[in-house]
Amino acid sequence: MPELPEVEVTRRGIEPSLNGQAVVGVVARVPALRYPLPPDLGALIVGRRLTGVARRGKYLLLDFGRGHLLIHLGMSGSLRLVTASQPAAKHDHLDLLFGRKDRPLILRMRDPRRFGAVLWLEGDAEAHPLLKVLGVEPLTGEFDAIWLKRELAGLKAAIKPTLMDSHRIVGIGNIYASESLFRAGIDPRRAAGSVSRKRLEKLVPAIKATLSAAIAAGGSSLRDFIHSDGGSGYFQQQYFVYGRRGEPCRVCGRAIRELRQGQRATFYCAGCQK
DNA sequence: CCGACAACCTGTGAGC
DNA sequence: TGCTCACAGGTTGTCG
Incomplete structure (x- = not known):
């Protein structure tokens, strides 16, 4: 489910309701997701006030002053805001209860595949091993064609999986x-180091525009993407190539092709991408 | 450092 | 209709 836009949409969905609220309870229904849940999470945050929700790549960082709760949604995770009248469903693994104890607002994490993560970070969150290795944020000014040209120099790997490497660029x-x-009109199989400066000048804005449009549309809605308020995003209706094998390219009409890179499906138009 | 691959886990849908 | 199998948004870790 979540790439950068979906995580950002989730962040924007939960922050206004939760900021400044104190935690009044924690309910963990599984011992672990990708990693063990903090075993003493209740003791760590009950009574603490949430002072902000930040995003770094696809991670969310809930700021509790004395530390951060780091949340990653993996491939199938989602966060919703619900009330106590809403019973927990099968894969609802963690509830954080905020506000009034008798009528709490609940931040509920669902994650069927359990590839997600919840970790407690003391001190400087950015120094945590999982965050320290992350690359640049693609929606900042730091991410530009000059930076990208240097980053990709000499790489023989294909451009598409390279763009997905969070140690270089996060969130894609x-x-x-x-x-x-x-x-950007670039063939996904092209060697990353061989993409010309001129083409990178197109790719950088293409990435920023694609991510921004998805955020503006409320994130993509695949099978199980759920907004924090329970609604769904609509960006999937704007896909040019993803999931459209055999369908006509929206620009030139040629059939969209699918191939495998790494262990992932790649979609492209042989007419528009060289 | 680079690149390829297996692993984590459940649900779904295509194909027979 | 029912079964099996491949594959699904991500990331780490291991190996050559």
Whole structure:
């Protein structure tokens, strides 16, 4: 489900309701997701006030002053805001209860595949091993064609999986990698180091525009994407290539092709992408 | 450092 | 209709 836009949409969805609220309870229904849940999470945050929700790549960082709760949604995770009258469903693994104890607002994490993560970070969150290795944020000014040209110099790996490497650039997942390369007219199989400066000048804005459009549309809605308020995003209706094998290219009409890179599906138009 | 691959886990849908 | 199998938004870790 979540690439950068979906995580950002989630962040924007939950922050206004939760900021400044104190935690009044924690309910963990599984011992672990990708990693063990903090075993003493209640003791750590009950009574603490949430002072902000930040995003770094696809991670959310809930600021509790004395530390941060780091949340990653993996491939199938979602966060919703619900009330106590809403019973927990099968894969609702963690509830954080905020506000009034008798009528709490609940931040509920669902994650069927359990590839997600919830970790407690003390001190400087950015120094945590998982965050320290992350690359640049694609929606900042730091991410430009000059930077990208240097970053990709000498790389023989294909451009598409390279764009998805969070140690270089964060937040670009399998969907938006294909979509961005289509918008930039670049063949996903091209060696990353061989993409010309001129083409990178197109790719960088294409990535920014693709991610921004998806955020503006409320994130993509695949099978199980759920907004924090329970609604769904609509960006999937704007896909140029992802999931459209055999369908006509919206620009030139040729059939969209699918191939495998790494262990992931890639979609592209042989007419528009060289 | 680079690149390829397996692993984590459940649900779904295509194909027979 | 029912079964099996491949594949699904991500990331780490291991190996050559």
